Amino acid sequence: MQKSQLTKEHRTTLIISLGDPAGIGTEITLKALGSKSLNKNIKPLLVGCKNNIHETYSKLMKHGIDNIPDPNKLHIIDIPLENKVIPGIVDEYTGSASFKWLLNATNILLEGKANALVTAPISKIAWHKAGHKFAGQTELLGKLTNKKTSMLFTAISPNNGWRFNTLLATTHIPLNKINDTLTKELIRHKLDTLLNFCRKFKEKPSIQIAGLNPHAGEEGKIGMEEQNLIIPILNEWKLDNPDIKIIGPIPPDTCWISSVNAWNGASIKNNTPDGILALYHDQGLIPVKLIAFDEAVNTTLGLPFVRTSPDHGTALDIAGMFKAREKSMVAAMNNAWLLSQ
Numbered sequence: 001m002q003k004s005q006l007t008k009e010h011r012t013t014l015i016i017s018l019g020d021p022a023g024i025g026t027e028i029t030l031k032a033l034g035s036k037s038l039n040k041n042i043k044p045l046l047v048g049c050k051n052n053i054h055e056t057y058s059k060l061m062k063h064g065i066d067n068i069p070d071p072n073k074l075h076i077i078d079i080p081l082e083n084k085v086i087p088g089i090v091d092e093y094t095g096s097a098s099f100k101w102l103l104n105a106t107n108i109l110l111e112g113k114a115n116a117l118v119t120a121p122i123s124k125i126a127w128h129k130a131g132h133k134f135a136g137q138t139e140l141l142g143k144l145t146n147k148k149t150s151m152l153f154t155a156i157s158p159n160n161g162w163r164f165n166t167l168l169a170t171t172h173i174p175l176n177k178i179n180d181t182l183t184k185e186l187i188r189h190k191l192d193t194l195l196n197f198c199r200k201f202k203e204k205p206s207i208q209i210a211g212l213n214p215h216a217g218e219e220g221k222i223g224m225e226e227q228n229l230i231i232p233i234l235n236e237w238k239l240d241n242p243d244i245k246i247i248g249p250i251p252p253d254t255c256w257i258s259s260v261n262a263w264n265g266a267s268i269k270n271n272t273p274d275g276i277l278a279l280y281h282d283q284g285l286i287p288v289k290l291i292a293f294d295e296a297v298n299t300t301l302g303l304p305f306v307r308t309s310p311d312h313g314t315a316l317d318i319a320g321m322f323k324a325r326e327k328s329m330v331a332a333m334n335n336a337w338l339l340s341q
Contacts, residue, residue, distance in 0.1 A: 014336055015114040017105040018048030021085045022094045023314025024324040025120030026056040031326035034068035038330055039337045043075070045114060047105040049097070050078040052085070063322045077104060087320025095126030102137060106144050109305045116306035116340035118332050121314045135172035138300050141307060150193045150301040153284070153311055154335060155292035159265035163201055164292055165275040166256075166284045167194040167301075178280050179225065182212070187233050190277055193301050195244060198275040200339070205274035209234065209248035210255040212279050217249070247273070256287035263291050285311075294327035297335045306340040308332040 019025030026048065033044055046053065053071045060068055079100055083093040102122070108114050119137050127134060134140045142149040152167045169190045170181050191207065198205035210216075212230065213223035220227045230249045238246060248255075258272045278284025288296050289311060296311035310328035318324055 013045050013114040014042045014333060015045045015047060015105045015108055015117050016333075017098075017102045017117065017119045018046060018053075019101075019120030020090055020094050020098045020123045020126055020314050021049065021052055021081060022087055022090045022126070023121055023123065023316055023319050025098075025314070026053055027060065027319075027322060028310070028324050028326040028329040029120055030057060030060060030068045030071075031065065031324075032329040032333055033074075035326060035330045037327075037334070039334050042333060042337050044333075045075045045077065045108070047077045047101045047108075048079065049081045050076050052081055060322055065322065077108070079104060088316045090123040090126035090129075090314070090316065092126065092129040092131075095123060095128070095130035095132065098122045099127055099130060099132050099140075102140065103144070106141065110145070114305075116308070116336040118329075118336050119307065119309045120329070121310060121312065123314050123316070137309065138171065138298075141300060141303055145303055147302045147304065148189070149303060150190060152194070152197060152299045152301055153288045153296050154197075154299055155263075155288075155296040155331065157263045157265070157292075158295065159263065160268075162262050162268060162272075163274070164259055164263055164288075164296075165194070165198060166288050167197070167275065167277050168281055168284045169277055169279045171281055173281075175280070178212075182225070182229065182279060184229065184233055187230070187277075188237060191237055191246075194275045194277055195241065197299075197301060202274055204243055204245075206245040206247070206270075206272075207275045207277065208250055208255060208273040209246070209277040210252045210279055210283060211249035212252075214251070214253075216251045247271075248277075252278075252283055256291065259287070260291055294325060295331050296328060297332045299335065299339070306336050308336040308339070 016029055057071050081097055085094055109117055122137055138149055138151055151171050155164045170178055212225045215222055217223045217226035226249045262268050262272045298309040298311050300307040310332050315324055
């Protein structure tokens with residue numbers, strides 16, 4: 001899908017798949033659409049159950065949350081729920097609903113009728129109960145578009161406007177499969193992907209890569225992956241990208257320290273990276289969520305359209321209590337808009 005194919009109206013349309021109906025997706029979407037921090041150029045198109053949206057709106061109003069848009073004034077692709085949903089309880093029906101909503105939202109994008117996609121959180125357990133054996137929305141979107149996807153988390157510091165980027169080399173796989181998955185081709189591809197993203201904001205970004213083992217292997221004393229795989233790849237990649245500063249492998253327990261300081265408002269120094277490559281899911285997600293939980297945005301790279309999502313899950317423990325924070329959803333919408341222009 002090329003941007004030139006989009007009509008003027010479609011260039012401003014942000015399609016939002018509402019996620020698992022037993023979670024907080026509809027709640028945070030309505031709250032985000034009423035936020036003063038939301039880019040006012042965004043024209044949302046919601047994909048979900050209209051009755052569920054109206055019901056959530058009414059309950060939010062009863063809880064005194066009234067700075068939200070009237071669903072009667074929103075554009076909604078109505079795909080009704082087949083069964084009654086109990087907040088906090090996911091099952092095959094909620095999994096089937098969120099899967100259908102994402103499929104329809106994706107098809108609208110592939111038809112050139114929207115500019116970008118924002119996905120509210122889904123339950124992987126519910127998807128599996130419904131027979132959809134995908135590790136997550138990222139993996140489904142990759143299959144639907146036949147593209148090789150990458151999972152990046154990006155956030156803009158409210159303290160100084162610095163952009164914080166972490167890309168995952170591997171995503172939803174067990175720890176015991178990481179070694180076999182980390183190949184030369186994969187790591188090089190992820191470095192190229194991270195560089196291309198960071199170049200959207202800085203011509204010559206700096207990049208860091210975390211080590212796999214404690215102390216980044218301690219020169220082979222605590223694992224040989226750094227010596228045998230990662231360091232040779234980095235040396236080769238440096239030759240192909242001589243104008244890019246890349247450092248690593250860095251011990252994982254110190255790799256994000258300069259990012260913490262920059263996020264909290266310290267001056268940006270030479271050792272502050274524009275992007276970090278984490279080698280596995282929790283290695284990257286733990287520091288991202290500790291540093292920027294409310295502002296971080298899950299961004300899928302490699303698709304023929306922009307897709308973002310909040311960096312959190314369905315929050316089943318507070319679903320239906322109407323106390324979920326919408327800041328990450330606002331950030332997801334604003335970043336989808338920015339990246340798709």
